[in-house]
Amino acid sequence: MRSILEGIRVIDFTTTVAGPGCTFFLADMGAEVIKVERPGMGDEARLFPPYKGGVSASFAVLNRGKKGITLDLKNPEGVGLFKELVAVSDVLVENFRPGVMGKLGLDYETLKGINPRLVMCSISGYGQYGPLSHLPAYDAVIQAMSGLMSTTGFPDGPPLRSGTLIVDISTAFYAAFAVCAALFARERTGKGDYLDISMYDVGINLLEAKFVDYTVTGNVPGRTGNRYPYVTPFDTFRTRDGFVLIICVGEHPFRNLCRAMGRPELSEDERFRDLMARNANEPALKEIIEEWSSGLSTEEVWALMQEYEVPGAPIQDVRQVVEHPHTRARGMLVDLEQPGAGTITIFGPAVKAAESDIRPRGPAPALGEHNRWFLEELLGKDPAEADRILASGAMG
Template sequence: MKGALEGITVLDLSRVLAGPYCTMILGDLGADVMKVEAPGGSDETRGWGPPFQNGVSAYYLCANRNKRSITVNLKTEEGREIIRTLAKDADVVINNFKTGSMENWDLDYDSLKAINPRLVYCSITGFGETGPYRHLPGYDYIIQGMSGLMSITGNDESGPMKIGVAMVDILTGLYSAISIEAALLERERSGQGQKIDMSLMDTAVSSLANVASNYLISGAIPRRLGNDHPNIVPYSTFRAMDGELIIAVGNNRQFATLCEVMGISEIAADERFHTNEARVNHKLELTGILENRLQIKPANEWMELFSQHNIPCGPIATMDQVFNHPQVLAREMVVEVDHPEAGSVKLVGSPIKLSRTETKIERHPPIAGEHTVEILQQAGYSHVEIEQLKKNNIIQIYQEAYTL
């Protein structure tokens, strides 16, 4: 069965994480993604590590499967002409160069729209293409700080903390994929492409969700809550006899059941804890009572009891526990792919489960320039033209794939 985006061609001029993560999603869904880098490979993540597997960066492997690779020197007019040629038949172009770079190269939306009016063009920048910060570079870590995310992450003792992964990049990649798919769907009605202006800062601010709404409604600046919830109690990590567990009680019925299972049913009727609003106002008192009671059993015993009574709870798993978890394995969230240099590598599977047009991993994360010849030949370049481009250092060809 063909993928949902089979027949969609994506020209990917992005690097690092937000853009590559977006195009990996599109590739998993069946799109033909052509990853464009400078000769030698200009995606910085190729060198980010350790860890490496046979010289191949684990970071690079996480966001670049289901793509073909072509290396082109965009600093030359001949190289930029290759991009224009490929863009003529592309459905999507995505880049994350600094604002103004694509205009300087005549590879901006207006320039490419002139040769392909159906083109969907996605630009990912730190702050977007309007506003006083539009020319500044953007990095996930900096944006986490500027957007307010760090101000609510951590606790009073830790100080502001960043999220453990580059979550702003990930979310921007997801929003970009959604935007591209929406633009492609709209194109079916209008016949026209359009430009998508994605900003890491916009994405980060939108991810504040209920915390932002709390501030906008109340005017109160939220403090760092650690693992607590600003609106629900008990909804946090709690220490049992041998370690921590998560308890996430969302309503009064669940709270009454929790108290009954823990052998402190009288607490549910206490006016300090009878409603969620009351529990929020008396959080420290309730937390002390719960943690004192939790000390009588190991965490796993409590979680088994809670689960039997449909009380939301769970462990704080380490990576080895996650990737050996029977549910994770059953859902094929760990996959193995053969790579010509790294050997057999394990990758995180796709969370997208479609009943007919299932996601597939059909290509390993490519070596820089691995498909240069293949892509240029498909675009109509002759043997002589490709050889001349190689001779002039406009392109670089991965030698094991050099089949002219």
């Protein structure tokens, strides 16, 4: 079966999460991804826990299916080798601070002169221009700066960050989407493009309706916990041994909930007769629902919700998700054979295709694992020249 990005070569000149996340999506879709790291330490994500056999499992997840080379870009020959790689590649993804690629002599205008069909994607905290563009950034920094933290948490508590690296991973999605769109455009124009992906811009996009809530009404959205204030019920509810999330958008789901609770008359109660009434009387309705749910186990509440088609779900922990039969049925458990670590079970691709092969393409590379392959097979150097380069320090 063919792969969506078969025949596309991607240079991954990134570190940590957002950049490697972008390129592993491309690798899963069949692109040949070559990870370029600095000699010695390489990507600092190689040190991120958890570990198995001394190998970072998180690094393996984000760098699966890639080839790995090292280049010393403070060495002129190392820069020359990078440019040779650009000449035979389709995509370059980098995530250095704005200006670094220019100082290395590897800015888009220079590289476009080498390969006019190159799609170059620069991922940074605040973008390539603007008053904050010079600042460093991490996921939590952007959650704070973009307003996401101000809307996350409970009204009487402090701002909270998301429990996952939501900005990093969302930025990876945006970057991978932009790269694929640019490759599609190249098929029509014959020309590459330069893509400026800012984590700050992505964080603002993740504000969704909260952004226009302010621009339209002047209201500054605050923290509402797990409740969505414009729909009732829309919240978490305590059970005897955990929590469930229940959402009733519209009258039909609410009537179903009332039947599941054994309280069909509640749908006719003046306090709860429609959405606006329920919103106005949310505390009373939550008390009624939680009086019911807290007397049952999470499993019992979830069974009734499914039986009566009440939208929602139990609040599962990571163990429950990994062990859930639906997770396995969807192909989300993939055993990766990682040298030095053995088998690491990672998550599979979220994208499934009927006519294309989308899957992890193998383990993450060791540091500099493919240096000789790069010189001899990709660039066509003879063995003696490859030996000279490897001994020169250009690749560490």
